[in-house]
Amino acid sequence: xxxxxxxxxxxxxxxxxxxxxxxxxxxxxxxxxxxxxxxxxxxxxxxxxxxxxxxxxxxxxxxxxxxxxxxxxxxxxxxxxxxxxxxxxxxxxxxxxxxxxxxxxxxxxxxxxxxxxxxxxxxxxxxxxxxxxxxxxxxxxxxxxxxxxxxxxxxxxxxxxxxxxxxxxxxxxxxxxxxxxxxxxxxxxxxxxxxxxxxxxxxxxxxxxxxxxxxxxxxxxxxxxxxxxxxxxxxxxxxxxxxxxxxxxxxxxxxxxxxxxxxxxxxxxxxxxxxxxxxxxxxxxxxxxxxxxxxxxxxxxxxxxxxxxxxxxxxxxxxxxxxxxxxxxxxxxxxxxxxxxxxxxxxxxxxxxxxxxxxxxxxxxxxxxxxxxxxxxxxxxxxxxxxxxxxxxxxxxxxxxxxxxxxxxxxxxxxxxxxxxxxxxxxxxxxxxxxxxxxxxxxxxxxxxxxxxxxxxxxxxxxxxxxxxxxxxxx
Numbered sequence: 058x059x060x061x062x063x064x065x066x067x068x069x070x071x072x073x074x075x076x077x078x079x080x081x082x083x084x085x086x087x088x089x090x091x092x093x094x095x096x097x098x099x100x101x102x103x104x105x106x107x108x109x110x111x112x113x114x115x116x117x118x119x120x121x122x123x124x125x126x127x128x129x130x131x132x133x134x135x136x137x138x139x140x141x142x143x144x145x146x147x148x149x150x151x152x153x154x155x156x157x158x159x160x161x162x163x164x165x166x167x168x169x170x171x172x173x174x175x176x177x178x179x180x181x182x183x184x185x186x187x188x189x190x191x192x193x194x195x196x197x198x199x200x201x202x203x204x205x206x207x208x209x210x211x212x213x214x215x216x217x218x219x220x221x222x223x224x225x226x227x228x229x230x231x232x233x234x235x236x237x238x239x240x241x242x243x244x245x246x247x248x249x250x251x252x253x254x255x256x257x258x259x260x261x262x263x264x265x266x267x268x269x270x271x272x273x274x275x276x277x278x279x280x281x282x283x284x285x286x287x288x289x290x291x292x293x294x295x296x297x298x299x300x301x302x303x304x305x306x307x308x309x310x311x312x313x314x315x316x317x318x319x320x321x322x323x324x325x326x327x328x329x330x331x332x333x334x335x336x337x338x339x340x341x342x343x344x345x346x347x348x349x350x351x352x353x354x355x356x357x358x359x360x361x362x363x364x365x366x367x368x369x370x371x372x373x374x375x376x377x378x379x380x381x382x383x384x385x386x387x388x389x390x391x392x393x394x395x396x397x398x399x400x401x402x403x404x405x406x407x408x409x410x411x412x413x414x415x416x417x418x419x420x421x422x423x424x425x426x427x428x429x430x431x432x433x434x435x436x437x438x439x440x441x442x443x444x445x446x447x448x449x450x451x452x453x454x455x456x457x458x459x460x461x462x463x464x465x466x467x468x469x470x471x472x473x474x475x476x477x478x479x480x481x482x483x484x485x486x487x488x489x490x491x492x493x494x495x496x497x498x499x500x501x502x503x504x505x506x507x508x509x510x511x512x513x514x515x516x517x518x519x520x521x522x523x524x525x526x527x528x529x530x531x532x
Contacts, residue, residue, distance in 0.1 A: 186237075208313065234246055478523070
């Protein structure tokens with residue numbers, strides 16, 4: 058029998074992530090401190106770059122300076138055009154080979170090596186994501202979910218809302234989250250403390266029925282009600298004590314290991330001040346902007362003097378790298394300013410009246426208003442801050458989903474709940490239902506169960522517990 062072979066021609070579109078594009082994306086999400094470190098390294102290795110303040114004041118470097126720069130860079134084994142040095146985890150033997158290591162290096166731009174070995178939780182999870190699934194659609198959904206995790210590594214947003222925003226089914230969102238929950242650090246992507254601990258125990262093969270029963274009553278664990286827990290778990294006291302000790306050895310906030318203070322001292326990237334016409338002026342903070350120039354005069358002088366092909370090639374690489382960096386920094390600054398201006402526009406009432414006037418605002422609402430992708434807005438909001446009236450706010454502070462039936466931001470509602478509870482009298486403690494009625498009278502319609510959820514997020518005890526504490530103070 059003869060086999061018949063068919064040749065088909067199909068047309069499709071794909072996005073190729075060039076090294077330059079990867080670098081530009083990473084530049085956008087860096088904090089100003091991380092960017093300063095990266096730019097300083099570029100100034101050191103690229104002789105065509107110079108600080109703007111030194112323009113015209115310092116004498117031009119000589120040809121010998123150029124050749125020394127070339128020698129220094131050759132000794133590091135690097136390339137001038139975005140293309141990373143070997144991975145930090147590479148062995149000395151593996152560093153000399155160019156098989157899988159070179160392929161891996163394309164996924165680990167040299168930018169990461171510049172940031173003093175610090176890697177964010179998002180970067181760490183995205184690196185695992187690239188190797189976790191061959192399904193491009195699943196990876197893209199998971200990437201959005203990774204950016205939705207909070208600093209502790211929890212998925213605090215409602216998965217159904219995320220699915221609706223991404224225009225996918227809830228099952229697809231659930232599948233992507235389950236994939237993320239297989240990543241390191243163990244417990245990442247959990248929706249609550251119970252699920253976080255379950256993930257860690259399951260990986261250790263310690264999630265037996267007794268342990269599941271224990272995790273289902275963490276409220277009793279907090280109260281140290283050992284007698285009731287023994288009955289629920291069906292174990293004796295000694296086993297229960299061992300189980301509790303095992304739980305205490307777990308990590309309740311797995312993402313915090315990566316929050317090595319992205320901004321130790323919060324410095325605003327954008328400044329907001331009132332204008333004479335009653336509006337607001339939004340401008341970039343000049344103290345956080347790197348000022349570098351491409352020294353074209355020096356390039357012209359060196360181009361006339363170099364003779365060897367390898368010197369000409371290095372000069373060309375320096376020129377291309379310097380041009381790319383100056384353009385990318387300019388585009389980064391414009392993008393940050395555009396996003397910050399839209400945030401101020403949507404949150405103008407907040408800048409006038411405070412947190413009680415914070416409006417609901419999401420990545421999607423900003424993206425649609427300025428014609429950018431949500432992932433771009435997410436990268437801009439990461440590690441950036443806005444300064445106004447002497448106070449500095451992380452950009453993510455202004456992102457808050459709507460709650461209830463009105464146009465009220467969840468953060469503003471939580472703030473009001475805290476105010477009402479702090480003002481309550483010892484003999485008139487407000488229940489969740491009473492809080493809901495009080496807010497309704499103020500025009501904020503929120504369900505009682507939502508009040509309970511916000512109260513727990515604020516770590517405020519229930520009305521019964523607060524009433525008991527008031528009695529103990531009186532006694």
